[in-house]
Amino acid sequence: MDTSQKPSRCSVILANVFKTHMGRTIFDGINFTAFSGKICAVLGGIESGKSMLLSCIVGGNDFDSGQMWVLGGKPQTKSSKTLTKHVGYMPQEFCLYEKMTVLELILYFGQLYDINSKFILWRLRYYNDFFTFPSSKSLVKDLSYSEKRIVSFIITVFHRPRLIVLDEPTTGLDTSKKNQVWSYIHHMIHTWKPTIIVATNNVEEASLATNIVYLKDGKIIFDHDVSDLKKNHPNQSLEHIVDILHTKRNEWLHSNESKMPHDKVLTNVETLTPRTSIWKLKTVTIKNIRVLLRSRWFFLIMYMN
Structure with a gap:
């Protein structure tokens, strides 16, 4: 170790x-x-x-x-x-909605993770460079076993999780x-x-x-x-x-x-x-700074001071 x-x-x-x-x-x-x-x-x-x-x-x-x-x-x-x-987790058992098409399934999970629809469609084209990917119009229930495994894998990693x-x-x-x-x-x-x-x-x-x-x-x-x-x-x-x-x-x-x-x-x-309390405090601080930077009022206050 x-x-x-x-x-x-x-x-x-x-x-x-x-x-x-x-x-x-x-x-x-x-x-x-x-x-x-x-x-x-x-x-x-x-x-x-x-x-x-x-x-x-x-x-x-x-x-x-x-x-x-x-x-x-x-x-x-x-x-x-x-x-x-x-976290992205892929168990051995399939956790797919059989009555959806491949595209509907990926759009569904993408929306759960607040991913833009245009980005989802771009990612589908991107995955074609890596995988033997089924047609996006295919119903999940009609996919072969290996195709379901590939789709399950993609859904697991689609949102770029940390684990x-x-x-x-x-x-x-x-x-x-x-x-x-x-x-x-x-x-x-x-x-x-x-x-x-x-x-x-x-x-x-x-x-x-x-x-x-x-x-x-x-x-x-x-x-x-x-x-x-x-x-x-x-x-x-x-x-x-x-x-x-x-x-x-x-x-x-x-x-x-x-x-x-x-x-x-x-x-x-x-x-x-x-992860330590200091690390957590640093993360919260950075997050708050990013929120402030998005606000026009922040720059106005800084200018007035």
Whole structure:
């Protein structure tokens, strides 16, 4: 975990998070951080808890104990920004209105985010440069599975949110469409630099991210930058590297040193705090100055003084 980043750049922080469901442990003391301008791949198999983790981050589900900060606030609280325009969330299930056309659907979501209609139409033409896009006149119910996935992805990122959470966005897509989605994910990082969290069970896809968080049996087996993994294990496939790290983790857990002291669990997270009060005051001040600058009375008062 990279702790050198400024706290204001830590878009998502999880500290010692626990959750159980119907007697089953989903999270067993999870710690990790996702940074602005980075792609975090949450790698894990079926029923590893990836989808539940993403749902907790966006405020769709709660957790039993621990700390979680998302964009400076805590999910499911008044300070939360999770259920706002600042977050784009794409679950595995389709959340589309079947009786709308593609154009009507995108116009609808665009208006929810106060996006100008002319800009929406321009963006549709813009997306044709990235995706094999269905006709805007097509009814959503008539789209193929892969077309619905692409439309769902576009609706998620359309309003340029600060945090983008994608739950296996390329499931059911052919290689060409998978490349289109990942090409646009990297395009977003290079343009408005959001925090992107992608859940996947594909090691090859995870290698396209900035860092990989490997989730298994309710625990994070490892959290490493992809570049460091490749540098420290040259001439080896990422799948083999993952197997090596998983094996080492199991050996460590079964060794005599497997019990970590309670006061050491949060060592890497203690230095990371949510956005500070000073940062919030600075944001409010800048916002107020912008409002004043838009007012002609402001200039008149300044001139009279």
